[in-house]
Amino acid sequence: MENKYGVLIHGAGWVSTQHLAAFQRHPRSRVVAISSRRLASARKRAEEAGLERVGLYDDLDKALRHEGVDIVSICTPQHVHCENVLAAAAAGKHLVIEKPIGNSLEELRAMQAAVRRAGVKTIVSFVLRWNPLFRTLKRMMRDNAIGDPYYVEADYLHNIGSWWGGFEDGRKKSTGVSAFLLGGCHAIDALRWFACREEFKAAEPVEVFAAAGGYRKGSGRQYDYHTGAWLDGQPPLEYDGLEVALVKFAGGALGKVSVNFDCVMPYKFPVRIFGNLGTIRDNKVWSHKFPEQKGWIKIPSILPDSAEVAHHPFQAQMDSFIECLDRGVESQCNLEDAVKTHEVALAALRCYETRQPVKLPLV
Numbered sequence: 001m002e003n004k005y006g007v008l009i010h011g012a013g014w015v016s017t018q019h020l021a022a023f024q025r026h027p028r029s030r031v032v033a034i035s036s037r038r039l040a041s042a043r044k045r046a047e048e049a050g051l052e053r054v055g056l057y058d059d060l061d062k063a064l065r066h067e068g069v070d071i072v073s074i075c076t077p078q079h080v081h082c083e084n085v086l087a088a089a090a091a092g093k094h095l096v097i098e099k100p101i102g103n104s105l106e107e108l109r110a111m112q113a114a115v116r117r118a119g120v121k122t123i124v125s126f127v128l129r130w131n132p133l134f135r136t137l138k139r140m141m142r143d144n145a146i147g148d149p150y151y152v153e154a155d156y157l158h159n160i161g162s163w164w165g166g167f168e169d170g171r172k173k174s175t176g177v178s179a180f181l182l183g184g185c186h187a188i189d190a191l192r193w194f195a196c197r198e199e200f201k202a203a204e205p206v207e208v209f210a211a212a213g214g215y216r217k218g219s220g221r222q223y224d225y226h227t228g229a230w231l232d233g234q235p236p237l238e239y240d241g242l243e244v245a246l247v248k249f250a251g252g253a254l255g256k257v258s259v260n261f262d263c264v265m266p267y268k269f270p271v272r273i274f275g276n277l278g279t280i281r282d283n284k285v286w287s288h289k290f291p292e293q294k295g296w297i298k299i300p301s302i303l304p305d306s307a308e309v310a311h312h313p314f315q316a317q318m319d320s321f322i323e324c325l326d327r328g329v330e331s332q333c334n335l336e337d338a339v340k341t342h343e344v345a346l347a348a349l350r351c352y353e354t355r356q357p358v359k360l361p362l363v
């Protein structure tokens with residue numbers, strides 16, 4: 001028997017290409033099966049990756065019974081993540097779960113209960129936690145480069161549109177839910193990450209106040225930032241494309257986070273971290289450690305400024321998960337932790353109804 005974790009990739013779309021490649025490259029894992037809604041998609045994914053002896057399925061329950069599956073990588077659209085997690089956890093599999101992990105508080109709580117019951121390990125694809133710049137910044141914060149963070153800002157500026165294969169599900173209220181949940185959860189997670197100076201920990205959000213707006217909801221006109229073209233007659237967003245939230249963290253730090261699907265510009269993911277001994281603006285640092293500093297020190301690193309999945313550090317994420325499995329420890333980005341990020345997105349939706357700040361954790 002090979003001493004490798006067997007991986008089942010479930011949902012053979014865009015992001016699955018990177019999950020598959022990362023597990024294939026790792027010396028301690030290999031993809032043993034692929035499942036998707038359509039068998040043809042699973043087959044195509046296998047062929048493109050040059051995998052010959054893998055199980056191919058159009059049914060998750062059957063795929064879970066494939067011999068040698070230890071890890072299930074859930075790459076389906078968000079509205080089926082919960083049912084996928086419940087099935088895979090019940091089958092005793094460790095889980096990689098794409099964000100957003102679920103669409104409602106009930107789904108979050110059901111997944112937490114199922115994972116606790118099964119005792120399996122999880123990692124959620126807030127993949128930017130492994131971005132080289134983010135890692136460098138967290139190490140610098142650990143080493144007191146900016147002191148204690150008291151205010152953080154993060155923005156997910158992404159004109160998401162019909163070019164994305166997942167847009168048809170993602171744009172709808174019933175399946176995509178909201179801009180914060182669909183894509184802005186990455187920025188919420190970054191906000192939590194940088195509001196805490198410990199290297200492998202994210203801050204606890206305790207209160208949220210949010211507003212939604214923008215101009216794109218219900219419109220069939222889209223801007224494609226890849227080509228610069230304006231497209232008419234496209235399926236519209238069913239929810240507001242702009243959301244802005246203020247977040248209070250345990251310990252007193254404040255955060256401001258936005259998601260903006262309405263922006264006419266290429267993808268950007270800016271972050272600003274204000275500490276009592278220095279400041280970080282993306283890859284630029286002002287620090288008490290350099291008292292002679294006359295200008296911003298620039299870190300020549302890979303910025304989180306691409307929406308292309310091949311640019312995302314999935315390899316580092318999966319490497320860290322395999323290390324967690326080997327050591328029998330939880331990931332810093334496990335389901336329990338990721339739920340806290342998702343609760344901010346769900347709290348924002350409650351604010352739009354009540355117009356009141358919402359306390360976390362949600363009940």
Ligand SMILES: NC(=O)c1ccc[n+]([C@@H]2O[C@H](COP(=O)([O-])OP(=O)(O)OC[C@H]3O[C@@H](n4cnc5c(N)ncnc54)[C@H](OP(=O)(O)O)[C@@H]3O)[C@@H](O)[C@H]2O)c1
Nearest residue numbers: 011012013014015036037038041076078098099125165166
């Ligand atoms: N972490 C990140 O940075 C990142 C980046 C991109 C996407 N994502 C997330 O990853 C997930 C997938 O996104 P994507 O871009 O890969 O979307 P995608 O290209 O549309 O792929 C989704 C795949 O899931 C399959 N599928 C749909 N409904 C299914 C069902 N009920 N059962 C089984 N398979 C089903 C589709 O299968 P068929 O082809 O078989 O019909 C499709 O191939 C989303 O949650 C998205 O938000 C995360």
